[in-house]
Amino acid sequence: xxxxxxxxxxxxxxxxxxxxxxxxxxxxxxxxxxxxxxxxxxxxxxxxxxxxxxxxxxxxxxxxxxxxxxxxxxxxxxxxxxxxxxxxxxxxxxxxxxxxxxxxxxxxxxxxxxxxxxxxxxxxxxxxxxxxxxxxxxxxxxxxxxxxxxxxxxxxxxxxxxxxxxxxxxxxxxxxxxxxxxxxxxxxxxxxxxxxxxxxxxxxxxxxxxxxxxxxxxxxxxxxxxxxxxxxxxxxxxxxxxxxxxxxxxxxxxxxxxxxxxxxxxxxxxxxxxxxxxxxxxxxxxxxxxxxxxxxxxxxxxxxxxxxxxxxxxxxxxxxxxx
Amino acid sequence: xxxxxxxxxxxxxxxxxxxxxxxxxxxxxxxxxxxxxxxxxxxxxxxxxxxxxxxxxxxxxxxxxxxxxxxxxxxxxxxxxxxxxxxxxxxxxxxxxxxxxxxxxxxxxxxxxxxxxxxxxxxxxxxxxxxxxxxxxxxxxxxxxxxxxxxxxxxxxxxxxxxxxxxxxxxxxxxxxxxxxxxxxxxxxxxxxxxxxxxxxxxxxxxxxxxxxxxxxxxxxxxxxxxxxxxxxxxxxxxxxxxxxxxxxxxxxxxxxxxxxxxxxxxxxxxxxxxxxxxxxxxxxxxxxxxxxxxxxxxxxxxxxxxxxxxxxxxxxxxxxxxxxxxxxxxxxxxxxxxxxxxxxxxxxxxxxxxxxxxxxxxxxxxxxxxxxxxxxxxxxxxxxxxxxxxxxxxxxxxxxxxxxxxxxxxxxxxxxxxxxxxxxxxxxxxxxxxxxxxxxxxxxxxxxxxxxxxxxxxxxxxxxxxxxxxxxxxxxxxxxx
Numbered sequence: 001x002x003x004x005x006x007x008x009x010x011x012x013x014x015x016x017x018x019x020x021x022x023x024x025x026x027x028x029x030x031x032x033x034x035x036x037x038x039x040x041x042x043x044x045x046x047x048x049x050x051x052x053x054x055x056x057x058x059x060x061x062x063x064x065x066x067x068x069x070x071x072x073x074x075x076x077x078x079x080x081x082x083x084x085x086x087x088x089x090x091x092x093x094x095x096x097x098x099x100x101x102x103x104x105x106x107x108x109x110x111x112x113x114x115x116x117x118x119x120x121x122x123x124x125x126x127x128x129x130x131x132x133x134x135x136x137x138x139x140x141x142x143x144x145x146x147x148x149x150x151x152x153x154x155x156x157x158x159x160x161x162x163x164x165x166x167x168x169x170x171x172x173x174x175x176x177x178x179x180x181x182x183x184x185x186x187x188x189x190x191x192x193x194x195x196x197x198x199x200x201x202x203x204x205x206x207x208x209x210x211x212x213x214x215x216x217x218x219x220x221x222x223x224x225x226x227x228x229x230x231x232x233x234x235x236x237x238x239x240x241x242x243x244x245x246x247x248x249x250x251x252x253x254x255x256x257x258x259x260x261x262x263x264x265x266x267x268x269x270x271x272x273x274x275x276x277x278x279x280x281x282x283x284x285x286x287x288x289x290x291x292x293x294x295x296x297x298x299x300x301x302x303x304x305x306x307x308x309x310x311x312x313x314x315x316x317x318x319x320x321x322x323x
Numbered sequence: 324x325x326x327x328x329x330x331x332x333x334x335x336x337x338x339x340x341x342x343x344x345x346x347x348x349x350x351x352x353x354x355x356x357x358x359x360x361x362x363x364x365x366x367x368x369x370x371x372x373x374x375x376x377x378x379x380x381x382x383x384x385x386x387x388x389x390x391x392x393x394x395x396x397x398x399x400x401x402x403x404x405x406x407x408x409x410x411x412x413x414x415x416x417x418x419x420x421x422x423x424x425x426x427x428x429x430x431x432x433x434x435x436x437x438x439x440x441x442x443x444x445x446x447x448x449x450x451x452x453x454x455x456x457x458x459x460x461x462x463x464x465x466x467x468x469x470x471x472x473x474x475x476x477x478x479x480x481x482x483x484x485x486x487x488x489x490x491x492x493x494x495x496x497x498x499x500x501x502x503x504x505x506x507x508x509x510x511x512x513x514x515x516x517x518x519x520x521x522x523x524x525x526x527x528x529x530x531x532x533x534x535x536x537x538x539x540x541x542x543x544x545x546x547x548x549x550x551x552x553x554x555x556x557x558x559x560x561x562x563x564x565x566x567x568x569x570x571x572x573x574x575x576x577x578x579x580x581x582x583x584x585x586x587x588x589x590x591x592x593x594x595x596x597x598x599x600x601x602x603x604x605x606x607x608x609x610x611x612x613x614x615x616x617x618x619x620x621x622x623x624x625x626x627x628x629x630x631x632x633x634x635x636x637x638x639x640x641x642x643x644x645x646x647x648x649x650x651x652x653x654x655x656x657x658x659x660x661x662x663x664x665x666x667x668x669x670x671x672x673x674x675x676x677x678x679x680x681x682x683x684x685x686x687x688x689x690x691x692x693x694x695x696x697x698x699x700x701x702x703x704x705x706x707x708x709x710x711x712x713x714x715x716x717x718x719x720x721x722x723x724x725x726x727x728x729x730x731x732x733x734x735x736x737x738x739x740x741x742x743x744x745x746x747x748x749x750x751x752x753x754x755x756x757x758x759x760x761x762x763x764x765x766x767x768x769x770x771x772x773x774x775x776x777x778x779x780x781x782x783x784x785x786x787x788x789x790x791x792x793x794x795x796x797x798x799x800x801x802x803x804x805x
Contacts, residue, residue, distance in 0.1 A: 009793050014397070032777070041781045065777050070784065074727065079767070082420035082652060083774035087411060098548065100725040104645075108652070169540065169728045196540070 032063045033285045034084040035093040035278065036077055036102075037120065038171075040068035043199075044226055044254050045274055049120065051321050052278025060286050071199055072168055074098045081105035091115040091285035097171050099123040099131050106131045115288040119281045120274075121173040122298075134294055137280050139272035139302035141173045145180015145222075147303045148249045151268050152220055156247045159190055161218040163211050165197040167204065167228050174224045177251055181222050193218065197228060204231035209239065212246075220247045226254035229269075233260060243267075253306065253314075253323055261311045271314075272302035275322045383746040384758030386798035390744060390790065391761045391768075398772035411775045412768070419651040425767040426643075426656035427452075427715045429760060432738045432745075433660075433667050434711035436759040438704040439742055440671070442684035442751025443517065443524040445705065448712040449734035450535035451509045456716030456726045457539055459502035460549045462493045463556075470501065473542060492553050495638040502713045509535060510709020514702030532735065540728050549726040556638035562624045565634060569620035573613045619658075622648040642721030656718035660760075663711065668756045680704065685752025740787065741766050744794040753802075765790065 035053055039046045050066050057064035067080035074097050081102050084092055092109060094102065096118050109116050110132040118133040152159060162185055164178045182192040195211050197204035208231055212218055223229040229250040236246070248266045250257055252274075260266040280299060287293040306314050306323075317323040395412070402410040411417055431448050438445050461469040468490040472479040482488065493501070509531070516527045543549050626648040627636045637644065643656040671677040682690035683700040690697055712731075720726060745762030747754025769790065770783055 009796050012789075012793075034774075041779075063777060065774070066779050067774060070781075073733070075730065075732075078723075079420065079424040079770060080774065082424060083417075083771045086414060086416040086420045086771060087775045087777075088406070098725065098727055100548075100550070100723050104652070104722075 030061060030063045031090040031286060031289060032065075032087065033057075033091045033093065033282060033289075034065050034067055034080075034087070034089050035119070035281060036080045036084060037066070037068040037095045038074050038077055038097045039072045040066065040070050042071040045252055048253075048274040048321065048323070049278035052275040052280075053282050054278075055275075056279040056282035056286075060282065062282065062286055064282050064285075074101060074171075077102055078105070085109060085112075085114075089114060090289040091117070093117045093119050093137075093281040093285060094133070095119060095121040096123040096131055096133070097121050097168075097173065099125065103131060106133065115285060117281050117284055117288070119277045120272075121171070124172055124176070134288060135284075136298040137284065137301060138277055138299075139270075140300055141176035142180040142183075143300075144251065144270045144272065144303035145177045145182075146184050147180075147305060148177075148222055148251070148268070148270055149181045149184035151305065151307070152222070152247060152249050153184070153188065155267050156220065159185075159188075159220045159247070161215050161220070162190060162192045163208070163215065163218050163221040164192050164194045165204070165208060165211065165221075165223060165228055165231075166194055167197050167199055167225060169196055177224050178222075197231065199227050201227065201231050201234060204228060205234040205238070208232055208235045212241075219245060220249075223248070223250040225250070225252045226257060229254065229257050229260070229266070233265065236265065253318065255315075255318055258306070258311055258315045258318055261306060261308060262315070264308070268305055268307040270303040271306050271323060273304055273323075274301075276301040383753055383755040383798075383802075384761060385746070385801055386794055387745045387758040387761035387765070389797060390794050391765055394765050394768055394772070394790070398768065398775070401772070401776045405776050412772055415651040417771055417775060419653045420771050421764065421767045422657050423652050423654045424770075425763050426654065426660045427719055428734055428738050428741070428767075429660045429763045430656070430663055430715040430718065431708075431712050431734060432741050432759045432763050433663050433756055434704075434708035435738050436742050436745070436747050436754055436756050437667060437671065437680060438701075438708045439739075439747050439749065440684045440751055440754045441680045441701055441704045442687070443701055443704065444528055444739070445510075445513060445708045446525065446528040446735045447509065447513060447531040447535055448708060448738060449731035450532050450539065451506055451709050451712040452716040452719070452731035452734060453726070453729070454509065454535050454539045454716075455502045455506040455713035456720050456730055457542060457549055458505040459498050459713075459717050459720050460551055460724075460726050462498040462501040463495070464492050464549075464551050464553055466491045466493050495556050495558065495641075499717060502717050503710055506709040506711070506713025506716070507706050508709070510706040510712075511702065513709065514705030517705070518698045518702060536732070543726070543728050547728070551639075551720070551724045557635055558638055558641060559633045559635045562634055565620050565624050569616050572616045576609065576612050576616070639721045639724060643718040644721065654722065656721070659714065659718060663714070664756055664760050667707075671756060676700075676703075681752060683751075684748075737766065738763075740791050744791050746794075746798045762794075765794075 035049075037046060037049070041047060041050065046066075046068065053064050053066060067077075067084060069076040077094070077097075078101050081092075081094070082105060085105060085108060092114060094106070094116060096102065106116055116131075116133045118131070118136040118138070120138045122133070122136040122138060123131045149162075152162070162181065164181060166174050166178065168174055178192065178194055185192050193211065193215055195207070197207045204227070208221070208228075212235075221232060223232050229248075229252075232248055232250075233256060235241070236248075243265055248260075250266060250269045251272070253269055253271050257266060257269050261269060280301070284294065284299075314323050398412040399410045402412045405411070431452065435445055435448060458470070461473075465472075466489050468483045468488045471482050471488050474482065492498075513524070513528055513531055516522075516531070517524050520527070624634060627634045641655060643654050643659075646653045646655060646657075671680060679690065679695045679700045682693065682695050683697045687697045716731070719730065741762035742754070742759045743749065743762070744765055745755065745758030745760070747759060766787055769787055773783060773786065
């Protein structure tokens with residue numbers, strides 16, 4: 001009896017694994033690219049990047065695989081990099097949230113002549129010390145932060161204190177966003193309070209509430225991603241906080257953010273155009289690996305501001321998966 | 324049945340030196356059993372089959388061996404189908420990717436296995452790893468002053484100013500000691516909390532998982548990354564040191580394997596006939612192990628300039644540098660992992676303490692009756708688990724030279740999953756370190772293999788989950804055959 005059960009389970013396992021391979025086995029002659037990131041399918045932001053990647057791969061008839069932890073992990077990138085190099089890729093796109101972790105692997109890729117393009121988050125060290133990537137496709141976090149701050153000040157000149165919750169401790173890109181906001185606010189003498197939250201929606205809503213309690217004069221908040229924005233909406237609706245009391249701007253996009261902009265709960269969001277990051281990374285990996293073409297400079301995919309004036313059209317595009 | 328079955332389970336375990344020895348013993352048992360079955364009129368084939376089942380069921384790691392071989396075979400076929408011969412999974416780069424990245428969790432898993440066999444959990448290993456790695460990097464970069472400044476409420480800063488504590492970075496060995504001490508202390512706290520409060524270790528270590536992580540976040544808050552910034556430490560020593568180490572390891576190997584060798588020899592005298600292969604095989608393995616030690620020693624000496632002067636090795640390379648005498652990204656932590664796994668396998672299978680660990684987890688009452696101090700065994704195992712988490716933390720710093728606040732998050736469940744795949748019982752009293760090593764290798768081979776055949780990342784954990792459940796079903800069935 002127990003032997004039969006073992007057999008059934010073994011057949012199940014082999015069957016599932018075989019079907020995974022079945023999908024993979026068909027594609028072997030095409031150029032093979034990997035996009036390695038510090039996040040994956042558990043995060044709406046990355047889903048849009050992944051759609052861009054998949055669309056470009058289908059368009060160019062190449063193989064592109066996404067390698068990243070379900071929600072967020074910098075450390076997981078180390079193993080993915082080694083695995084990707086072992087698969088003899090034609091090119092690799094990578095995010096660079098903690099450059100030291102992948103430094104060794106990126107250098108091995110460079111030594112082997114494999115094109116490496118940084119996307120979404122780049123090593124901010126000066127050229128020479130920086131990871132040897134070809135160029136960067138993504139937003140300038142600092143400039144985006146400045147754009148958010150200018151937008152906030154234009155809409156509400158009497159800002160007293162700005163809250164800036166950070167959801168991924170140690171992420172240089174998120175810090176750069178806060179720095180950009182701070183650089184403009186500092187000109188007006190407005191303090192920016194940073195604190196740490198998590199990817200857990202309700203836990204973060206509580207933490208945001210705590211921060212408002214600790215800073216009673218805070219009347220503006222800048223969230224650094226869709227998850228934190230939702231946490232703020234949860235906090236605001238539970239505590240009846242109106243847009244007059246606290247003005248909200250956020251980085252990145254999501255249906256909830258667009259809805260909030262449409263009904264006035266949020267002032268604006270900066271779109272770093274994640275779809276473009278996935279799409280263009282594959283396109284340039286293709287052009288680079290096949291024809292040795294590359295642009296002269298980094299390619300900035302943002303900031304592109306979404307506010308009440310254009311949110312209607314953006315909502316349609318969001319439903320189609322492009323924004 | 325072999326005459327082993329007359330002995331108590333406790334005594335049966337003392338006789339085993341490790342997998343190899345078990346295998347050799349199995350051969351003798353087989354010879355006796357096959358002739359017995361034949362005398363009773365059964366077929367020879369049936370006797371082999373029955374014997375095979377019986378002897379497999381005696382080893383906790385048999386399920387993991389089966390799993391390892393099947394996953395490997397599967398990926399050999401799959402990568403062969405994908406990109407042609409030779410299959411990418413057995414390429415040096417792929418093997419390096421698997422073992423290099425597995426080393427850190429592998430080291431932790433050894434300690435967790437010891438602890439789980441004694442019937443307890445440690446969920447705090449990821450946080451312990453992070454905090455120990457942080458202490459290591461602080462000690463190495465900022466010296467004693469860096470450590471004292473961690474004392475809160477400004478007392479630390481006062482002490483540094485008043486006592487004039489040095490800001491010069493500590494030496495490599497001292498920094499390692501600081502990290503190990505941190506890990507051991509955190510483990511000790513877990514163990515003492517457990518025995519003093521008598522709440523389940525699941526809860527205790529879930530609590531300390533959060534607490535240790537918060538301590539770490541308070542030391543390097545939002546966005547900061549602790550970096551090793553001072554000049555690279557270079558250790559320089561005479562090639563004789565390496566030769567001495569090689570001799571020492573060789574002698575240790577002989578001492579450890581000698582009793583098994585002797586026993587095997589006397590068995591041949593008793594059983595006669597079949598099984599001359601056993602001792603010969605044993606001798607070959609001992610000789611091969613010693614030769615390997617000599618070759619690795621020689622390679623190290625020549626790779627780090629010992630041919631014409633002292634051996635010069637950067638400190639972080641000794642901890643976890645790229646092994647420059649082999650191709651691909653093989654790193655030193657693999658060696659440390661192997662050494663640690665061998666040491667604890669011997670401790671677990673061939674010492675009184677090992678017996679006590681099995682007894683404490685299997686049947687605490689009986690263990691107490693036999694004079695085993697169950698609480699002390701458990702606390703010791705928590706210290707071992709914490710210390711090995713610190714070792715893993717040190718190897719990660721050796722590789723990356725940075726520590727971010729979330730370093731090690733989520734390791735605990737991955738490690739427990741691998742331990743369970745390796746045949747260790749969640750309820751304690753049963754398990755093996757060889758199984759755990761295989762369990763970790765299965766998990767990392769799975770990750771690498773899925774990348775090689777181009778499966779999107781969504782499915783990694785799912786497949787690991789499938790393998791884990793299958794492995795446990797298999798392990799349970801094998802165990803039931805006893």
